[in-house]
Amino acid sequence: MEKKLLKKVDLIFEKCNCLNIIDKVLQRSGDDIILDIIDSGLKGRGGAGFPTGLKWKFAKNEEADQKYIVCNADEGEPGTFKDREILDRVPEKIFAGMAVCAKAIEATKGYIYLRGEYNFLLPALNEKLTVFNQAMKDRKFEFSIEMRSGSGAYVCGEETALLESMEGKRGEPRNKPPFPVAQGYLGKPTSINNVETLVFALAIMNIGPEKFKEFGTMDSRGSKVFSISGDTPKGGIYELELGMTIEDFVNEFGDGDTKAIQVGGASGFCVPRKHFKDTIIGFEGIPTGGSMMLFNSSRSMYNVLQDYLEFFEEESCGQCTPCRVGCQQLLKGILAVKRGEKPPAYLEELKKLSQTMKIASKCGLGQSVANPFNSIVNNFREEIIY
Amino acid sequence: MTKIETFVKEQANKYGKSRKSLMPILQEIVQKERFLSEEAMIAVAKELDLSTAEVYGTASFYTFLDTVPKGENIIRVCKTIACHMKGKDEIIEAIENTLNIKLGETTSDKKFSLLQANCLGWCHKGPVMLINDKVYPEITASKAIEIVEEYSNKN
Amino acid sequence: MSKYKVNLKINNIPISVDEGTTILQAAKMLNFNIPTLCNHPDLCVAGNCRVCVVEQKGSRTLPAACAVPVSEGMEIQTNSMQVRAARKHIIELLLSEHNSDCTKCYKNGNCELQDLANEYRTSNNLFIDLMKSTKMDISSPSIVKDDTKCIRCQRCVRTCAELQNVNALAVVNKGHLMKISTFLNKPLNEVVCTNCGQCVNRCPTGALVEKNYIDEVWSAIYNPEKFVVVQTAPAVRAALGENLGFDIGTRVTGKMVSALKRMGFDKVLDTDFTADLTIMEEGTELLTRLKKALVDGEKVALPMMTSCSPGWIKFQEHLFPELLENLSTCKSPQQMFGALAKTYYAEKINKNPQEMVVVSVMPCTAKKFECDRPEMRSSGYKDVDYVLTTRELGMMIKQAGIDFTKLEEEKYDSVLGESTGAAVIFGATGGVMEAAIRTAYEIVTGREIPFVNLNVTPVRGMEGIKAASVKIKDVKPEWAFLEGVELNVAIAHGLVNAKQLMTQVKEGKANYHFIEVMACPGGCLGGGGQPIPTNMEIRKKRAEAIYQEDENMYLRKSHENPEVNDIYKEFLGEPLGHKSHDLLHTHYKARKRY
Numbered sequence A: 001m002e003k004k005l006l007k008k009v010d011l012i013f014e015k016c017n018c019l020n021i022i023d024k025v026l027q028r029s030g031d032d033i034i035l036d037i038i039d040s041g042l043k044g045r046g047g048a049g050f051p052t053g054l055k056w057k058f059a060k061n062e063e064a065d066q067k068y069i070v071c072n073a074d075e076g077e078p079g080t081f082k083d084r085e086i087l088d089r090v091p092e093k094i095f096a097g098m099a100v101c102a103k104a105i106e107a108t109k110g111y112i113y114l115r116g117e118y119n120f121l122l123p124a125l126n127e128k129l130t131v132f133n134q135a136m137k138d139r140k141f142e143f144s145i146e147m148r149s150g151s152g153a154y155v156c157g158e159e160t161a162l163l164e165s166m167e168g169k170r171g172e173p174r175n176k177p178p179f180p181v182a183q184g185y186l187g188k189p190t191s192i193n194n195v196e197t198l199v200f201a202l203a204i205m206n207i208g209p210e211k212f213k214e215f216g217t218m219d220s221r222g223s224k225v226f227s228i229s230g231d232t233p234k235g236g237i238y239e240l241e242l243g244m245t246i247e248d249f250v251n252e253f254g255d256g257d258t259k260a261i262q263v264g265g266a267s268g269f270c271v272p273r274k275h276f277k278d279t280i281i282g283f284e285g286i287p288t289g290g291s292m293m294l295f296n297s298s299r300s301m302y303n304v305l306q307d308y309l310e311f312f313e314e315e316s317c318g319q320c321t322p323c324r325v326g327c328q329q330l331l332k333g334i335l336a337v338k339r340g341e342k343p344p345a346y347l348e349e350l351k352k353l354s355q356t357m358k359i360a361s362k363c364g365l366g367q368s369v370a371n372p373f374n375s376i377v378n379n380f381r382e383e384i385i386y
Numbered sequence B: 001m002t003k004i005e006t007f008v009k010e011q012a013n014k015y016g017k018s019r020k021s022l023m024p025i026l027q028e029i030v031q032k033e034r035f036l037s038e039e040a041m042i043a044v045a046k047e048l049d050l051s052t053a054e055v056y057g058t059a060s061f062y063t064f065l066d067t068v069p070k071g072e073n074i075i076r077v078c079k080t081i082a083c084h085m086k087g088k089d090e091i092i093e094a095i096e097n098t099l100n101i102k103l104g105e106t107t108s109d110k111k112f113s114l115l116q117a118n119c120l121g122w123c124h125k126g127p128v129m130l131i132n133d134k135v136y137p138e139i140t141a142s143k144a145i146e147i148v149e150e151y152s153n154k155n
Numbered sequence C: 001m002s003k004y005k006v007n008l009k010i011n012n013i014p015i016s017v018d019e020g021t022t023i024l025q026a027a028k029m030l031n032f033n034i035p036t037l038c039n040h041p042d043l044c045v046a047g048n049c050r051v052c053v054v055e056q057k058g059s060r061t062l063p064a065a066c067a068v069p070v071s072e073g074m075e076i077q078t079n080s081m082q083v084r085a086a087r088k089h090i091i092e093l094l095l096s097e098h099n100s101d102c103t104k105c106y107k108n109g110n111c112e113l114q115d116l117a118n119e120y121r122t123s124n125n126l127f128i129d130l131m132k133s134t135k136m137d138i139s140s141p142s143i144v145k146d147d148t149k150c151i152r153c154q155r156c157v158r159t160c161a162e163l164q165n166v167n168a169l170a171v172v173n174k175g176h177l178m179k180i181s182t183f184l185n186k187p188l189n190e191v192v193c194t195n196c197g198q199c200v201n202r203c204p205t206g207a208l209v210e211k212n213y214i215d216e217v218w219s220a221i222y223n224p225e226k227f228v229v230v231q232t233a234p235a236v237r238a239a240l241g242e243n244l245g246f247d248i249g250t251r252v253t254g255k256m257v258s259a260l261k262r263m264g265f266d267k268v269l270d271t272d273f274t275a276d277l278t279i280m281e282e283g284t285e286l287l288t289r290l291k292k293a294l295v296d297g298e299k300v301a302l303p304m305m306t307s308c309s310p311g312w313i314k315f316q317e318h319l320f321p322e323l324l325e326n327l328s329t330c331k332s333p334q335q336m337f338g339a340l341a342k343t344y345y346a347e348k349i350n351k352n353p354q355e356m357v358v359v360s361v362m363p364c365t366a367k368k369f370e371c372d373r374p375e376m377r378s379s380g381y382k383d384v385d386y387v388l389t390t391r392e393l394g395m396m397i398k399q400a401g402i403d404f405t406k407l408e409e410e411k412y413d414s415v416l417g418e419s420t421g422a423a424v425i426f427g428a429t430g431g432v433m434e435a436a437i438r439t440a441y442e443i444v445t446g447r448e449i450p451f452v453n454l455n456v457t458p459v460r461g462m463e464g465i466k467a468a469s470v471k472i473k474d475v476k477p478e479w480a481f482l483e484g485v486e487l488n489v490a491i492a493h494g495l496v497n498a499k500q501l502m503t504q505v506k507e508g509k510a511n512y513h514f515i516e517v518m519a520c521p522g523g524c525l526g527g528g529g530q531p532i533p534t535n536m537e538i539r540k541k542r543a544e545a546i547y548q549e550d551e552n553m554y555l556r557k558s559h560e561n562p563e564v565n566d567i568y569k570e571f572l573g574e575p576l577g578h579k580s581h582d583l584l585h586t587h588y589k590a591r592k593r594y
Helices: A018-026 A030-040 A052-061 A082-089 A091-105 A116-138 A159-166 A195-207 A209-213 A246-253 A301-315 A321-338 A346-360 A364-368 A370-379 A381-385 B003-015 B019-033 B038-048 B052-059 B081-085 B088-099 B141-153 C023-029 C081-097 C112-119 C155-163 C198-202 C214-221 C234-238 C253-263 C271-294 C310-319 C321-326 C333-349 C366-370 C390-399 C421-427 C431-445 C477-482 C495-506 C536-552 C562-572 C578-584
Strands: A068-073 A109-114 A144-149 A190-194 A223-230 A236-241 A258-263 A269-272 A291-296 B073-078 B112-117 B129-131 B134-136 C005-010 C013-018 C075-077 C143-145 C170-172 C179-181 C208-210 C227-232 C267-270 C356-362 C386-389 C465-471 C486-493 C514-518
Touching (some): A030 A091, A068 A091, A068 A159, A068 A195, A082 A091, A082 A223, A091 A109, A091 A116, A091 A190, A091 A195, A190 A195, A246 A291, A301 A370, A321 A364, A321 C081, B003 B019, B019 B038, B073 B088, B081 B088, B088 B112, B112 B141, B129 B141, B134 B141, C005 C023, C155 C495, C214 C356, C227 C253, C227 C333, C234 C253, C234 C271, C234 C390, C234 C421, C253 C267, C271 C431, C271 C477, C271 C562, C310 C321, C310 C366, C333 C366, C333 C578, C356 C390, C431 C477, C431 C514, C465 C495
Parallel strands (some): A223 A291, C005 C075, C227 C267, C486 C514
Antiparallel strands (some): A223 A236, A258 A269, B129 B134, C005 C013, C143 C208, C170 C179, C465 C486
């Protein structure tokens, strides 16, 4: 497997002249832009990792009187805070990334769906948007962006739940197909992209796909902003090249006593020390929306899992059976095993249940609960039982 | 028209009367009143031509759109893993003792409500709390008390 | 019809279906049933119960067969080990949230979850019991809501929204707290619920059921001091058989009468009689309103609207109080019957009305609310004491140990038992209109309505809103003002269609003289008290049965009902007369919409 050494990169926060890039992009055709994005190998940075260029191509190919670009700034994955930092430090790059997408797919209207927890960012964002929207007008480019706020619902980070919420409804994920690129906001073709993805799209327009491809591996092109927290002396935001091993990562960020690392937040995977060496951070190994949470030997992995399951039990939208009831059963199940009300073998039943949730839930939320559950139960079984 | 009806009408005029305006309007009401009263939800249903159950059903989905009365200042302490590890329980206990209320309750003078929240997005700077829209990262029990007292001394 | 064909394989059998077909539908074409819970043919796709998941070659996850359209080259397994394991888990999960005390459940034996649990042999309690003990909502006289039985499939919510546009029910909260509720969790009798019971018809479990009065009625029957008369609504006879071993669309009028007699009712009478009477009263009311408008230039509320459907009445009281004047003041046939039973009839059979108990068998849950309305005491007593749904009657017949299929057919008692074909079609959407046209046209012109076999086909059928016009020519001298008038009528069924029509009326965009509205899809034959399940196919078969019943009747026009003519001669005087006014007409009240 292709590996990279840990390397800090600066594409996201590096200052650039956004309007100059937009001016260049406006000279290009949509197809041309999309070709570059496809060529770059950029995959969605929200966690799911869908190829961005392909998404844009689908949206472009739809015939419609109105198309939208929505920036998903509903960052809610426990352990993830990189989008907040991007929104705070380089919002103009997000706007510009949206403009690139708008030009590519022929959207005229953009929205940024900001989680309610980040409302303190709103005044500054609105102020900067006024300037940006005017700049688009000055360029006779028919495109403007508006802010939309969430109100405390993790599941709204799921793109179709986000659309439901924007339409004034409960944030319950939709059935797919149709996908948002065909029928999105108000039934119109909509490209929904993560904050970071859009900034990378802008960066690719700036430096070109070739340069971008110099970073990362075959499957995981470019770099990624990581949110690093937990038992680490260096918590914070770091942009790193994709493809490093967890061992490398822990050597850099651990506190010398790291026993496990949760990659990808509550819905991600727990990697125990014994697998640090052979696990790559990237789409060929463990993909992540950026959350890296380190746990040292003082931590009970039972508590970690309980915390995650409590989170999912509350944040499941509740509409589909496997997720709504499954999350409750997993949580009550480990409690029962811990208290001795159920035999340790009950964990096997719960693992099977989590497998059902993984394949039968309606959206990514329910589908991913099995990730932390299995990886923690398999690797820290003793801690769960005793 | 009552005060809240007038307010809702203004918001409906500002955001439009279609369903997609529901969230922004509810958010404006909560911003102003800290919760959605029965009267406010009825007013919204009227303006947007929805049933009250639809308004309530939507509002009750979102943690920040409370439908029970809340204090003037809403304290939300992050309870998710990183903040948990960094001692959010002590923070909550300190605030409970200062305000003489339990988690989930509102002070008798209606000045504060104390709640927990799922991940607020400051995992590297936990424990963290939100008072209304303002963030307080890297707090300690004593710092939390100080901050809360600042709020209670306001006006 | 979509012209593109999609080729796929289901359980290794190739099939070619129209683009847009769901996996579920395609499987059905190959005679593979895939279990479903949240799916209902009358409602939009939800895809939330996940019971219908299937295996798709190359897919990491199991798609929900109800929600996913077929695609070219798709290979589906509907019963693989993986599918079975997932499905069983899902059923177990639902059961873990569910009050599984089936023997105590009203829906025991008619529960989709129970059937599935049975099919999948879920005998061991695999998971931890999560049932939350919540209080039943028994506030409504029509509907009982028991959240411990709810599987959150949202069929009721979709029914209330899509078919009725009332939205009294909604999904509230999220995650483990998610449930089906009302505005601020108020009891059903305090919200905009019209009591139509369409949610009850579509609830797969016992979470929403009618409030039953079975024990009360048995008590009355076995109380020697009570004289218990029963009336049966038109639509009941076209559906009751479904609960008692007959095919859908079988007419069981005579057997039903026979069963009611065997159950011990003192007299078995027919709501169809008062349906005919309704036509006399309502037809006269319409002609009077038209005269006032066209001749006297008076301001009268037009279009006039029918008032037989209590769900529709309450809907109008909540949502369009400004149009209450347009409603005919006629009581529904059920309430006309009750008022006459405890006056005219009591006198005739020499009974003290105080000792009488009037029971109705209705296809309807809203009738239970209607008989409780304070206005419905014209006889000095509660005019109708108990309302049973078709389903409750079916249950009672079984309880009585009556072998329904083998019963001889019997006739209704007299009086208040005679009826015409015009009355029986009240049970189908457009029926009241057709009955009214048959009579009114003949009264005005002296000739039969010019439709083959008296079948006014333009007002029939399952279209949501129907409109028709009748040109009135060569009238009798006393109706000269109607000469050449084109009578415009419209019919809506299902409150979503009613709402649309009322909005047109309110905006002055509807140029109708007379409008018929029934709260339930298909009219009373699709009522909230009818046998479960329901779907378009079933409703069409019931409608056929009703129209057959009409054609088989010797009398087809309300004004030819001899008992109706007698009651005017002996008791009422004339339509809209003083006595009619007291006993057969009512008023409405505006209710809170929010």
